Amino acid sequence: MRRMLLWLPLAIFGILAVFFFRGLSLDPNAQPSALIGRTLPAFQLMELHTGAMLTEADLPSGPYLLNVWASWCITCQVEHPYLTELSKTLPVVGLNYKDQRTAAQNWLAKLGDPYVLHLFDDSGQLGLDLGVAGAPETFVVDASGVIRARIQGEVNVRAFEREIAPVLAAGGSR
């Protein structure tokens, strides 16, 4: 019994090491979205350019990405080239989040416009219903209109492979 106790510190160290090692690769900021597995919430928003009323009925048939962006958002500029590349094969809906209309229009004019649809959410109401904490965030919507994944932060190759590609592979394709 006594001799066994000698191993206790090593055992405790071993257990802690496992937890700490796991902690190295965990992102404490990553949160699962509460909307995974649900359809997009209903909304009524203006179109960014024309001001026409848009609802969930105007969304493209899936799969598509819903990208939450704003002209004040630096990371949105960073992901913009990659998003533009993606938009050639996968429709991307733009949700302009808590922005000013002219600033957003100028941003698109300057950097290029990857979006098939422009939702103008200046009050952040749809953002709130989607559980958006800040821009950029990107929702992956499958062929039946169900949200399958959420990317917080920049969309890049890694995010594509981890979050978007599996959805496209699993019957997300048309």
Added chain:
Amino acid sequence: MMRALVGLLAGLLMATAVWAAIETYQFDSPDQEARFRQLGLELRCPKCQNQAIGDSDAPISKDLRAEVHRLLLEGATDQEIKAFMVARYGRYVLYRPPLDRQTVYLWVGPGLFLALGIGLVAYRIRLSKRALMQETPS
């Protein structure tokens, strides 16, 4: 001189408490305001590591405070407001998560460790007592 310095420092200390209260909300009753403050403490800011929406400066916290205020005026109960937030931001927003299979370790864990510690200490005390008894000749 010293007094002025102390006064200045005290003023600076209080300054942090002031910017949190720039927004003004109108309430129907003092009770409603108390509930607003309580919810502000119990709902967690989704953008911050560890801050309640009541004391966070993040824009999202401001939005959520406004939403809580709106729901309160509409007559929603605390439960309904929390459910509203959980439906959007997940259980992450609750500083006091409900007890269920996923959170049971969170709730029971501290007590378990405490019991373990007390048990260990009691065991050691009994051991040393016994050793002491054996050493002292009766």
